[in-house]
Amino acid sequence: MTKAWTKREGLIALHQVQGVGWHTIDQLFHGGWDPSLSMKESREVFNKISWRQKKLPEILAKKWTSSFVQRVQEELSHRKIQALTIWDRDYPELLRKLPQPPWILYLKGNRSLLNGRCLAVVGTRKPTHYGKNITKSLMTEVVAQGWTVVSGMAAGIDGDAHRSVLNTGGKTIAVLGSGVDVVYPKHHQSLYERLVQEGLVLSEMAPGTKPHPGLFPQRNRIISGLSHGVLVVEAAERSGSLITADCSLEQGRDVFAIPGPITSEKSLGTNRLIQQGAKCVLSGSDIVEEFPHFSHDDEQGTSEHAVSPLEGLSNEEKVLFQLFADDPLPLEALQWHSNISLGLLHQLLLTLQVKGKIKQLPGGRYIKQ
CATH class of the missing domain: 1.10.10.10 (Winged helix-like DNA-binding domain superfamily/Winged helix DNA-binding domain)
Structure with missing residues (x-):
């Protein structure tokens, strides 16, 4: 019998059903379910599963039709949103190795950036003049070495990092804590549009999902999961940026931190990270030297033109x-x-x-x- 839809199309459609999250999909797969099965074929599998959400089989019974699966595909195409599943060949290998890799990533922009050499950059939403300057300077150095900068498009250091990279013609990825089509914060509308045109915006959340505090830790694990290391520029002692640093440590990634004045609240978190073993960063070379297997390819490119000693200074x-x-x-x-x-x-x-x-x-x- 010819399937009404493919396994991949079924997974994408399932992910649009309200109430279906990472654990529900994991539960279905462990129960032997295949996303390409029709509802009639699926019922036998569903009956064997001890559902976390008792109403979910009833919801799926109403939704799970050929027209629904097709409508999901058409809606994504209409919104120019790409869906990348864990079964696709260009799914990032670093993410695939996580304990809970996203089943699907929704993308707007250049998806080839996902398999570049990525460095996460995060920090406070209210940076000091010092933090802004350091971010701009370091992004110039990092981009010159061929790195793709990953951040969360949040206010403050995240946004400054994205802009600095775009302004130097570099590559950058924004990971959102909302649907890939939902701009948050609102004042980053123009930055969002630049990222879609010149970089990549992605989210694990279904399109249309509004930002919610509980979604940002999930977002942070992707920021660090995509990257070989995370750089924390400025962070208070209880900053959300430190969650990303914790994710990096759990994932076996390198953590870098910018030192700051001990009297500055914005540097308490980064200084503490350094005390706890994060590498203290004084220049971009402090990051690059930790990845000697990457730097060789860029040696020729970086020596082709002389750089003024005043370049990058205020x-x-x-x-x-x-x-x-x-x-x-x-x-x-x-x-x-x-x-x-x-x-x-x-x-x-x-x-x-x-x-x-x-x-x-x-x-x-x-x-x-």
């Missing part, structure tokens, strides 16, 4: 950096010559260290690298 950073010669300078001399307030001076010095421009010597002295 105006204030340029003024301070140009004071450095070959000899180390004490803090007092830097403050005297730059006429910069002590608080801002400390921040700029730390930023220049993170960007790999200077280093601190014993006795409160600084020298150009």
